[in-house]
Amino acid sequence: MECKAYRETEVYQGAILVLRTLQQAGHEAYIVGGAVRDIQMGRIPHDYDIVTSALPEHTIHSLRESGFTTTNVVGLSFGVVVVRWKDYEYEVASYRNEQYGEDSHRPVSVDFPSTFLADVQRRDFTINGLAMMVDGDIRDEVQGLQDIQKGILRTIGDSKKRFQEDALRMFRLCRFVGQLGFTIDSDTWAGVAPNLYRVQGLSLERVRTEIEKMLLSDHVALALDALVRSHLHEQCCQQTTGGTSRRIPILPELTHLVDLPQAPEYHVHDGWNHTLAVVQQVPPNLVLRWAALLHDVGKGMDGVRGFHKGRITDYNHDRVGAIMARQILERFGYGKDFVNLVVWLVERHMRFHFYVANASADLRKWIHKETGESQFRETADLVLAMEYLAALGVADVAGSGTKDIGPSQVYGERMVRIAKSMPVHTKDLQYHRTLPKTVAPYTKEVMTTLLERVQRGDLDNTPEALQEAGIAKYHRLMKKEHKE
Structure with a gap:
């Protein structure tokens, strides 16, 4: 499975130079962690971490003597020295042991053992415990190669102890499931529950980063299912x-979706498995993945779940879900524009299905209405939102397992075409540069009228059409003023 192409990359060659420099100074040195794992899986790493028997001050001395640029500030107390070579940076860590306290991710103390084995035994998972030597040979003290071949995630040593040491490892476990598509070893899985209380010591920023990596992973449904x-x-x-x-x-808002019944005539999955299917279907974009994860979060809630003629209903779940989505994303600290766009998608996803099911409905009128009621500042914003809504809508249909996605794809393309022709602001109009001066002092009134007419579809957004219509409006305004 290993691919040799990584050896031709400049970033790898720089890592080898660092190894050789440390070894020539009498120290052990290896490439470790994710880079070695990825190489064994046929992937080309983009960054390399290095571990060495040298103490931090010896690392700095040896590398600077050989012309490398290093810092003696970042991470020094944890035995980590950042080395710069050309356009690349490498973290060179001394063999170390760590002790943890109230902070469930940052160690309260670090000591430096003398052996690689002592260092590797404090790492998280066997697949990340591999070390590569200068000649490309692998040092494997923890059966990491075997676990890669089997597609298994397993902690190094006792899982309860590993997760107790660093609670973020439990989130990394879910993230690796998503990135690699591996299954979780049963003993490793058993170590999670006893350490859930340690999550309270993690910072929001670190948890959010791990969840974002899960959302953007290839096997996102597996990652999110493990999280839940x-x-x-x-x-x-x-x-x-x-x-x-x-x-x-x-x-916690996701809990009620698990095993939540849905109308069988529209869905083959329960609420959670449908959500997972939709998230997996949309492209790996953070806006889309959050929207897909939260699009049905309002289903089953009090005041939403009901029954009509013996059938399950969730009327207004889109609006309730939008409120919940805003609360979740603001809690996570996302910016206003990001939150507004995801919330808009959650609130509008049923509107997409309405227009697909009702081909005679006036789609252009709805999109025109959105330009005035939503947060879009220009046509590009509207087009992006409609592209996202189309992708979410198609994924929602695919995730239901009951319908052909063809009609939804066609309608989604139509939505985007209309959005591209729909100016949101007067600056989106394709008028001659001289027109605003030509129609002065009625520039505002004329341009607003032209915008509304193009949005309605009764005026082409071309320089010639806008010039003719603008001057005609100008003359009407002048006549009206003279009469008054």
Whole structure:
């Protein structure tokens, strides 16, 4: 499975130079972690971490003597020295052991053992415990190669101890499931539940980063399912602002979707498995993946779940879900524009299905209405939103398992075409540069009229059409003023 192409990359060659320099100074040195794992899986790494028997000050001395640029500030207390070579940076870590306290990710103390074996035994998973030598040979003290071949995620040593040391490892476990498509070893899985309480010591920023990596992973459905089945999503992490810490719920809003019945005439899955199918279907874009994860989060809620003539209904789940989505994303600290776009998609996803099912409905009129009621500042914003909505809508149909996605794809393409022809602001109009001066002092009134007419579809957005219509409007305004 190993691919040799990585050896031709400049970033790898720089890592080898660092290894050789440390070895020539009398120290052990290896490439470790994700780069070695990826190489064994036929992937080309983009960055390399290095471990060495040298103490930090010896690492700095040896590398600087050979012309490398290093820092003696970043990570030095944890035995990590950042080395720069050409356009690349490498973290060179001394063999170390760590002890953890209240902070469930940052160690309170670090000591430097003398052997690679002692260092590797404090690492998280066997697949990340591999080391590569200068000649490309692999040092494997933890059966990491075997676990890669079997597609298994397994902690190095006792899983309860590994997760107790660093609670972020439980989220990394779910993330690796998504990135690699591996299954979780049963003993490793058993170590999660006893350490859920340790999540409260993690920072929101680190938890959010791991969840984002899950959302963008190739096997996103597997990652999210592991997150929920482990109950990590029901825990709280912390955010410290101005010296004050507060508890932040992670994603408890997902719990009720598990095993939530849905109308069988429209869905073959329960609420959670449908959600997973939709998330897996949309492209790996953070806006789309969040929208897909939360698009049905309002289903089953009090005031939403009901029954009509013996059938399950979830009327207004899109609106309730949009409110919940805003609360979740703001809690995670996302910016206003990001939140507004995801919330818009959650709230509008049923509108997409309405227009697909009702071909005679006036789609252009709805899109025109959106230009005035939503947050779009220009046509490009509207087009992007419609592209996202089309992708979400098609994925929602595919995830239902009951319908052909063809009609939805065709309608989605039509939505985007209309959006591209729909100016949101007067600056989106394709008028001659001289037109605003020509129609002065009625520039505002004329341009607003032209915008509304193009949006309605009764005026082409071309320089010639806008010039003619603009001057005609100008003359009407002048006549009206003279009469008055």
